[in-house]
Amino acid sequence: MDKPVNNAAWLLVAPVFLIVAFSAILPIMTVVNYSVQDTFGNNQFFWNGLGWFQELLDPTTELGGRFLDALWRNLLFSAIILAIEVPLGILVALSMPRDGWKVAATLVIMALPLLIPWNVVGTIWQVFARADIGLGGWAINALGIDYNYTGDPLAAWITIVVMDVWHWTSLVALLCYAGLKSIPDAYYQAARIDGASRWAIFTTIQLPKMKRVLLIAVLLRFMDSFMIYTEPFVLTGGGPGNATTFLSIDLVKIALGQFDLGKAAAMSLVYNLIVLALCWVFYTVMTNAGTERRHEENPA
Amino acid sequence: MSSTSQPSSRAGAFVMALYLAFLILPIYWLVNMSLKTNFEINTTVSLWPNEITFEHYIKIFTDSSWYSGYINSLTYVALNTIISITLALPAAYAFSRYSFVGEKHLFFWLLSNRMAPPAVFALPFFNLYSAIGLFDTPWAVALAHCLFNVPLAVWILEGFMSGVPREIDETAAIDGYSFPRFFIKIFMPLIASGIGVAAFFCFMFSWVELLLARTLTATNAKPIAVTMTRTVSAAGMDWGLLAAAGVLTIIPGALVIWFVRNYIAKGFALGRV
Numbered sequence: 001m002d003k004p005v006n007n008a009a010w011l012l013v014a015p016v017f018l019i020v021a022f023s024a025i026l027p028i029m030t031v032v033n034y035s036v037q038d039t040f041g042n043n044q045f046f047w048n049g050l051g052w053f054q055e056l057l058d059p060t061t062e063l064g065g066r067f068l069d070a071l072w073r074n075l076l077f078s079a080i081i082l083a084i085e086v087p088l089g090i091l092v093a094l095s096m097p098r099d100g101w102k103v104a105a106t107l108v109i110m111a112l113p114l115l116i117p118w119n120v121v122g123t124i125w126q127v128f129a130r131a132d133i134g135l136g137g138w139a140i141n142a143l144g145i146d147y148n149y150t151g152d153p154l155a156a157w158i159t160i161v162v163m164d165v166w167h168w169t170s171l172v173a174l175l176c177y178a179g180l181k182s183i184p185d186a187y188y189q190a191a192r193i194d195g196a197s198r199w200a201i202f203t204t205i206q207l208p209k210m211k212r213v214l215l216i217a218v219l220l221r222f223m224d225s226f227m228i229y230t231e232p233f234v235l236t237g238g239g240p241g242n243a244t245t246f247l248s249i250d251l252v253k254i255a256l257g258q259f260d261l262g263k264a265a266a267m268s269l270v271y272n273l274i275v276l277a278l279c280w281v282f283y284t285v286m287t288n289a290g291t292e293r294r295h296e297e298n299p300a
Numbered sequence: 301m302s303s304t305s306q307p308s309s310r311a312g313a314f315v316m317a318l319y320l321a322f323l324i325l326p327i328y329w330l331v332n333m334s335l336k337t338n339f340e341i342n343t344t345v346s347l348w349p350n351e352i353t354f355e356h357y358i359k360i361f362t363d364s365s366w367y368s369g370y371i372n373s374l375t376y377v378a379l380n381t382i383i384s385i386t387l388a389l390p391a392a393y394a395f396s397r398y399s400f401v402g403e404k405h406l407f408f409w410l411l412s413n414r415m416a417p418p419a420v421f422a423l424p425f426f427n428l429y430s431a432i433g434l435f436d437t438p439w440a441v442a443l444a445h446c447l448f449n450v451p452l453a454v455w456i457l458e459g460f461m462s463g464v465p466r467e468i469d470e471t472a473a474i475d476g477y478s479f480p481r482f483f484i485k486i487f488m489p490l491i492a493s494g495i496g497v498a499a500f501f502c503f504m505f506s507w508v509e510l511l512l513a514r515t516l517t518a519t520n521a522k523p524i525a526v527t528m529t530r531t532v533s534a535a536g537m538d539w540g541l542l543a544a545a546g547v548l549t550i551i552p553g554a555l556v557i558w559f560v561r562n563y564i565a566k567g568f569a570l571g572r573v
Contacts, residue, residue: 002399003397003398003399004397004398004399005398005400006398006399006400007400007401008400009394009397009398009400009403010394010400010401012390012391012393012394013390013391013394013400013406015390015391016387016388016390016391016410016450016454017391017406019383019387019443019446019450020410020413020447020450022443023413023421023425023443023444023446023447024413024416024447026424026428027421027424027425027427027428030424030427030428031420031423031424088319091315092315092316092319094312095311095312095313095315095316095319096312096316097316104561104562106316106320107561107564108554108557108558108561108564109323109324110320110323111557111561112323112327112550112553112554112557113323114553115504115507115508115550115552115553115554115556115557116508116549116550116553117508117509117510117524117525117549118508118509118510119510119525119528120525120546120549120550123528123542123543123546124326124329124330124546125326127329127330127333127539127542128325128326128329128330132342133333133341133342133345133539134329134345135325135329135345135347136329138345166322166323166326169319170323174564223414223415227416227417227418229417229418229419229511230509230510230511247417247419248417248418248511249419251417251419251420252419252511255419255422255423256422256423256515261423264423265423268420271417271419271420272416272417272420275412275415275416275417276412276415276416279408279411279412279415280408280412283408
């Protein structure tokens, strides 16, 4: 069933188009403008052409090296948290209580970390993981393991990954749970009659039904971890050294810390283009998954 | 739903208990710290306060620079939610019911703004809102958050609206309903839960965001999250006060979750299961 063509629908979309254009296109124009100029302060700007972009994409320069380091760090971080949060989220969704008050209570507790302001998430983990005043840090040191996330890069990484798992696994779990709830009982009964094992039920019934929501979960988690800023900023400030300086942290350091507008603008554009490209890939995959599903349901 | 079918297990209950404990423990520690004196925080690690004190909470509720932070935050969050939902409703209807020139590109472009890193926009927003005189007002933050909340609201509402059969629109038209009357009287009640879910998400993402809120405010509209960064003083960190402020920022979210608890699962799937 195709939707009727009606170009008057643009009238309904126009307000959204205008407000998002106001918030997106105007600022991007400013960024483009800065990215081709250099400044020595006093609001005096000089034409710099594509100089910043050449520097940014050349790993031998200071700017390029730092950008690629941050990019690499950020990709590694996204990969790690996806590898933990997706399986853990599925496991938690499968372990949800069946009915009664337990479901409501579990859902409320699970959703709680999602509604905490991001800097407070950083604060919570700061006071929890510090070796001197935090329960977590104190307990680990009491076990005889030397742990100090402000001094040791590995400890800082582990703390940030655990924090992100704490913060966002529930999102994946809630999405999967919604997918599981949409499976009709008859499917399970049929599986029982066939004598299907627990694993077979998971791979042939539950996982395919979760595919669409899992795609949303992976998309959201990847994009949000790729622009993570506040939580590591509060927890480690990007340190020790530059160990946890992700793309957004680096960008804000250059833009608002050093006020290097040209460099920051060039970096913003490249960063944004990477996100846009990845977003397009995900969008295509998601739309295709959607069409496949429609074909399965109404074979024409 | 599937109470008889899925093989329920003790392993499941065990996993769930561990996971919930993992979620609660850091929050418990924050609450615990907020009820301790700074002396106790700095000298001992104890599972509960030796001496419960409410001094940090009293300080927050009596100092106007603290509680005005909460009011500022809630103001821009409410403004943003209202703007986002109002604008997104007709757009989502257009996307769910009609195909038009540039439909797919427009939808992708909207969605890509939800994914754009706020750090990219911090500086240009600062320039933009300073230029039009909205800097340091709740409006600046509310409008800036539209960048990611409007596309998200459109996406969610479109999912819920597509679940409503198109015959309803046609029947209403035959019955002589004008479009605005049909939309408000018949269509909006049908997708009420979708509107609730979209509002919940707008609230959530506007409430938790800090980078833009911090960049776009100075003194008058400073959100609570920024006020919290002031607890570093010459005498060192005021951990107790920081913890108490943190606990208070968790409460609005917890209240909202409680009201929408029956829709959470479906809501997080954005109406797409």
